[in-house]
Amino acid sequence: MQNSRQATASPQDAVPFRKLHGAGNDFILIDVQPTDLERDWATKARLLCERRLGIGADGLVLTARTLRDRILLVACFNADGSIATMCGNALRCAAFAAAPDDSSAALRLVMAGVEHQAIVTGGHAEVTAELGTTPQEPLTLGRSGRHLTFEPAHTGTEHFVALVEELDDLDVEGIGRAVRDHPRLAPLGTNVDFVQAVARDELRVRTYERGVEAETLSCGSGAVASFVVARRHGLVDDRPVAVHNQSGSPLTVRPHAQRPETFWVGGPVTVVYEGVLA
Ligand SMILES: N[C@H](CCC[C@H](N)C(=O)O)C(=O)O
Known part of the structure; x- marks a missing residue:
């Protein structure tokens, strides 16, 4: 119909x-x-x-x-x-x-x-969005005297996620592109997410998207990948988490009650x- x-x-x-x-x-x-x-x-x-x-x-x-x-x-x-x-x-x-x-x-x-x-x-x-497995190891990158570690999280597509203290002054496109094009991740490359934990139910995320080859205003699979990595580090709980992005309209990520390693992303x-x- x-x-x-x-x-x-x-x-x-x-x-x-x-x-x-x-x-x-x-x-x-x-x-x-x-x-x-x-x-x-x-x-x-x-x-x-x-x-x-x-x-x-x-x-x-x-x-x-x-x-x-x-x-x-x-x-x-x-x-x-x-x-x-x-x-x-x-x-x-x-x-x-x-x-x-x-x-x-x-x-x-x-x-x-x-x-x-x-x-x-x-x-x-x-x-x-379902969490898959990935053979990739974390990747550490040094830039302007700063080291960031990016952890893989496969949420139906490739994501590498770094937990950071502060998001606003980050060179998301420069660092994002360096991770996306890292020889170890060739030929697929990856999307790259930078995450600041604000509270146990609140994250701030900025994403460099492969295929757009730029920072986008929000990314659903990236929001889930960010939740997964933050949870791995004990920074958020298994309940709805607001994921603030560059658009000003947050997404919400929450675990699926019936399906293991599956998450809802809404907004x-x-x-x-x-x-x-x-
Ligand atoms: N923005 C999308 C992700 C696109 C992923 C794509 N850029 C790739 O993996 O090549 C989202 O809301 O999940």
Whole structure:
């Protein structure tokens, strides 16, 4: 069933899109037929996400409904055309866009072969992220007389997380890029999160995102990775934790009550505008 938040593109039509952001992480969302997901979207992602020559976004998100299984298939391409195997904010935006208007909804979504749950209530969407295993060891980096240790946390995609005393004066892009491009992490690289523990239920996080190759205003899988590393160090408890980011709209991370090593990440979603691709 279509709803007023939904408009499906078919190849011969002008292609409708929506520009949304999930707590400041911004996306172009196009609803397609399931078979269209197989097309090569990398070039389109690069063109559309370009901030001067395109619409501008951190990523391109494609959604397709499988009516029989009632699952929403979601693919996310970073602004540079690379695939994001997990993007918490893209999943939140996709769930919000697919949910019926004016009611709360529970949805199932699949991104990169992994099933996620979603709950949409009003202008808020929450999705699950699973903690995976990673063979990577921590990485210590010296910069301007300061040493930072980055610990791996795989939350559906690669993250390296450093606990810091102070976030505001950090060179997030410089240090983030050095970790992202570290030869030991090639060829995949990583997203990089800097975390300041403010209270046992409050973190501040700044994230350098691979594929955007810049600091973004918020990152869902990064918020979960930050929670996991802070918890590993005994800095937060197993209860909802507010993750403040650069957008001013915090995300909330909380452990899933039924599924081990699974977390909910929630926060606001905003539709900025709708349009048709020229
Ligand atoms: N912003 C996303 C993460 C994107 C990850 C992507 N940059 C990559 O792994 O290549 C989030 O909300 O989880």
